[in-house]
Amino acid sequence: DGGITQSPKYLFRKEGQNVTLSCEQNLNHDAMYWYRQDPGQGLRLIYYSQIVNDFQKGDIAEGYSVSREKKESFPLTVTSAQKNPTAFYLCASSRTRNTYNEQFFGPGTRLTVL
């Protein structure tokens, strides 16, 4: 079945370490997105990519980095520069030329900094 996978579901990191969250989609979608969810904050955009080898910063990009080398994959690296990385991270994708360009979401990754 087509869909979006995120791994791992739970991730623990020590302070000062970089960590990479995986996001893969087999929906043949052009665009991919990373959102961060904190209690009471809704979802906030970190980065997004409309095509391969191109991406744009969102509202809270500081301390994060991404790459888009393949259409199917959009990994997010949380660097040690991110001051408060403990959060729930959601990846999404959407197809160009779809009427609503509806975004489909993965199951998320819960990152905890110890």
Next chain:
Amino acid sequence: AQTVTQSQPEMSVQEAETVTLSCTYDTSESDYYLFWYKQPPSRQMILVIRQEAYKQQNATENRFSVNFQKAAKSFSLKISDSQLGDAAMYFCAYRITSSGNTPLVFGKGTRLSVIA
């Protein structure tokens, strides 16, 4: 800046009753889409309903309907015949339609409880 405001952090409804969740947005764009997403305890985001700004007719999906007031920039969600499975966080979201695939702008959410 584009913003989405959900003024009700928490709501509750009796099973089989009707509840309305509020959402207002701020934009200078004339063409955009509006969405309501549901996030149950599993935390999987599920699209509930969507509305194109140029359509005057309110969208409806089974027990879910919206009241879209473009001039007032209001997009409320009505859930009829509430069921226990409707208990979740509900997020209102907005995106402009220009420039291809644009990100969603979310409100902070409304937590809906359904009382048996």
